[in-house]
Amino acid sequence: MTDIAIVDYGMGNLRSVHKALEHIAPDSTVVVTSDPAVVNKASRVVVPGQGAMPNCMSELKACGLQDAVIRAAHSKPFLGICIGLQMLFEESEEGHVKGLDILPGRVIHFPVKTMTTPEGLKLKVPHMGWNQVCQTVNHPLWKDIAKDARFYFVHSYYVDTPDTALIAAQTHYPFAFTCAVAKDNIFAVQFHPEKSHIAGLTLLRNFATWSPGF
Template sequence: MTDIAIVDYGMGNLRSVSKALEHVAPDASIVVTADPEVVRKAGRVVVPGQGAMPDCLRELDAHGLRGAVLDAAINKPFLGICIGLQMLFESSEEGNVKGLGVVSGKVLRFPPAAMVSTSGQKLKVPHMGWNQVHQIIDHPLWKDIPNDARFYFVHSYYVETTSPEPAAAYSLYPFVFTCAVAKDNIFAVQFHPEKSHEAGLTLLRNFVQWEPISHTDRARM
């Protein structure tokens, strides 16, 4: 059985994610796959993504992966990266599309009028580069990662949760926005751990070792 499946729907930074996971888990069976059955049988699932949300969702459906991704988000350790975070939400302003609806909330574009720093400097969109991540909750994936550690971001949209509970971390650009969510067996981040040096590798190592209780198992308790 595949230990970790990295979902390939044609829109992700797959090589970097795969190499980073191979580095932190050299003995694991790691595959990049567009096969829904491989995703369903994998012990852990990673969904990366880059590009426009409508394109990502269309390609997810074109590859027949929606059901497998939803199943993983309910039943096994699941890591979403960038669009892999955003697609979990109910809707997105980008193309006015519906997401997978696993996390309550929406995806919003950085509003041009608000993109001004405290010194009056106009900020660029997309938000690109290193930024501090402020942890909100104690979570196994934050183990050995200092609070306020810096991670690498590339995005023009951000997530807004309906309630505070799923938020696991926030960043500022220039206002506070949620940059990580945690829900049962799901952990998803707006930044790119595979591009974030030691802090990112530590998060990926923590994911490989994480043993959450799935939504299905919680319902049986």
């Protein structure tokens, strides 16, 4: 049986996620798959995603994977990365597209005009590069990761949720935005653990052994 299924709907940085998971979980079977049946049977599911949210949503549907992803998000350890995080919410400002509506909130664009640091430095969008991830909750996926470790980001949109209990970490750019959420069996991050060296590999290793305990 597949231990970890990485969902392939044609929009992902899947090679690096696959390589990283194989490296940290050598005893697990890790597959990249477009087959809903494989996703349904897997013990754990990872949903990455790159590009524009409207394309990701339509490709997910076109590949017949939407139901399998929703089912996974309700039933087993689930890791969303980048657009895999954004898709969990109600809608995105990017192309004004509906998301999977599993978690409450919207995905909004950085307010480019007001992106100035207290020192007067103008920040660029996309937010690209390494930045500190400030953990706001204790969670098994943060095990062995420093409370303000740096992870790699590349995005122009971020999650804005009214349910602050979902927030697992924030990053400052220049204000605090939600960069990780956690609820039951779901953990999802805006940054790229697969590109974040030791801290990222640690997070993936934690995911590979996580039992959310339902």
